[in-house]
Amino acid sequence: MNWSTRNLKVNWHPYTQMKDCENDPPVVLEKAVGLKLIDENQHYYYDTVSSWWCNILGHSHPKITEAIHRQLKDFGHVMFGGFTHKPAITLSEKLVEITPSNCERIFYSDNGSTAIEVALKMSIQYWQHKGKENKNKFISFDGAYHGDTIGAMSVSGTDLFHSTFHAVCFENFKTPTVSITDPNYDQNEAKAIAAFKTLLKTHHHEIAGFVFEPLVMGAGGMIHTKPSFLKQLAALCKEYNIHTIADEIATGFGRTGTLFACEQASINPDFLCLSKALTNGTLPLAVTCTSSEIYNAFYADYNEHKTFYHGHTFTANALGCAIANETLSILETENLVQNSRHIESYLRESTDSLRSLSCISNLRFKGSTLAFELKNPVTNKAFTSEKRIGYQLFKIGKKHHVILRPLGNTGYLYLPIVCSKEEVQQIVSHTYESLVELEHELKNR
Numbered sequence: 001m002n003w004s005t006r007n008l009k010v011n012w013h014p015y016t017q018m019k020d021c022e023n024d025p026p027v028v029l030e031k032a033v034g035l036k037l038i039d040e041n042q043h044y045y046y047d048t049v050s051s052w053w054c055n056i057l058g059h060s061h062p063k064i065t066e067a068i069h070r071q072l073k074d075f076g077h078v079m080f081g082g083f084t085h086k087p088a089i090t091l092s093e094k095l096v097e098i099t100p101s102n103c104e105r106i107f108y109s110d111n112g113s114t115a116i117e118v119a120l121k122m123s124i125q126y127w128q129h130k131g132k133e134n135k136n137k138f139i140s141f142d143g144a145y146h147g148d149t150i151g152a153m154s155v156s157g158t159d160l161f162h163s164t165f166h167a168v169c170f171e172n173f174k175t176p177t178v179s180i181t182d183p184n185y186d187q188n189e190a191k192a193i194a195a196f197k198t199l200l201k202t203h204h205h206e207i208a209g210f211v212f213e214p215l216v217m218g219a220g221g222m223i224h225t226k227p228s229f230l231k232q233l234a235a236l237c238k239e240y241n242i243h244t245i246a247d248e249i250a251t252g253f254g255r256t257g258t259l260f261a262c263e264q265a266s267i268n269p270d271f272l273c274l275s276k277a278l279t280n281g282t283l284p285l286a287v288t289c290t291s292s293e294i295y296n297a298f299y300a301d302y303n304e305h306k307t308f309y310h311g312h313t314f315t316a317n318a319l320g321c322a323i324a325n326e327t328l329s330i331l332e333t334e335n336l337v338q339n340s341r342h343i344e345s346y347l348r349e350s351t352d353s354l355r356s357l358s359c360i361s362n363l364r365f366k367g368s369t370l371a372f373e374l375k376n377p378v379t380n381k382a383f384t385s386e387k388r389i390g391y392q393l394f395k396i397g398k399k400h401h402v403i404l405r406p407l408g409n410t411g412y413l414y415l416p417i418v419c420s421k422e423e424v425q426q427i428v429s430h431t432y433e434s435l436v437e438l439e440h441e442l443k444n445r
């Protein structure tokens with residue numbers, strides 16, 4: 001039996017209708033080096049989605065491999081209750097140094113969803129300690145995505161992922177966002193801010209925090225938002241005593257052209273959630289960073305019952321922390337945040353070909369990412385979900401050496417921030433070839 005058949009006998013893949021795999025089985029990968037994934041037939045794929053938005057430095061980075069080996073000589077994982085270790089201490093010190101100034105305490109977990117859960121629970125408990133038990137709801141954007149656990153789903157607004165579980169999610173407030181591609185931007189931004197203000201005015205006594213993905217709302221459709229818009233919402237949160245919870249799980253570590261997207265909106269959040277690129281995606285690790293103000297509200301004699309009773313077995317996994325330390329060191333020494341800005345320029349310069357296609361619209365750029373909407377080249381309209389246009393493009397892209405996994409009708413590139421100009425050009429060229437093939441199929445149906 002070959003590997004693909006063996007895989008389908010035992011594995012259940014995420015976000016996947018397994019029946020589709022009968023005709024289009026998952027690719028069996030053998031190696032991943034630099035920007036490329038290589039399958040068992042030696043066909044390569046540029047990792048144009050950074051392996052679910054994690055891999056900023058390329059795969060099998062020798063310094064990361066070395067860092068794992070170094071740490072493994074001492075130990076791999078030890079519990080973080082009653083014990084601590086140098087990799088976690090060093091990493092927390094570094095994170096406190098490089099994150100916005102409110103971030104003075106680091107709480108570890110092991111994936112993006114748990115980092116969000118931690119922030120939500122800390123925020124609720126903080127308000128309890130302040131005698132404001134009613135402040136236990138959250139606001140999030142329509143179309144937000146903050147993870148797949150129940151709490152994270154509750155503050156998300158992505159029906160495709162979460163509508164099935166609506167009944168078990170807790171009640172929250174949703175607020176409109178505005179995409180930079182909105183033709184009525186000014187008018188809709190004013191409306192969104194007014195709606196947010198009304199919500200806060202009416203419900204601030206029951207709202208603990210506002211959770212948001214700054215600048216790029218990923219899984220909800222790569223919606224790009226303006227820093228000035230977010231800045232105004234954050235200022236309103238301050239005015240009404242509502243925590244700001246910045247979800248930079250996907251945007252953190254240079255992705256948007258600054259180390260953190262919050263910097264561009266001058267937001268100093270009460271909570272900052274990070275994961276994915278923190279370890280270059282090599283091992284699962286996440287952090288929820290928060291302020292001394294929040295931390296101090298939990299700091300008391302034991303019998304005051306203010307302990308934060310939350311943790312995970314793999315909290316502050318030492319190998320993960322060692323890799324994260326190395327990742328941050330490479331980011332700094334190789335000036336990669338600046339390179340992310342260069343990538344945006346290379347993308348902007350090399351995408352004229354894409355603009356000539358009639359199956360895409362709303363091309364937009366942010367740091368090492370770009371996104372576009374797929375549309376019917378004949379009718380100029382958006383596709384209905386039954387057409388599964390994204391799935392078609394994924395299959396075509398694989399032939400052309402690129403991983404294009406649209407979110408609904410939204411196609412995107414989410415490139416490692418080490419890409420050179422030549423690599424960006426090569427990837428855009430393969431993306432163009434894939435879209436030409438898609439357009440041809442659509443026109444000749």
Ligand SMILES: Cc1ncc(COP(=O)(O)O)c(C=O)c1O
Pocket residue numbers: 111112113114116145146147148213218219247248249250251275
């Ligand atoms: C913005 C954002 N928040 C949270 C998550 C959840 O992270 P995880 O899949 O590690 O639970 C994701 C995952 O894609 C994300 O993009």
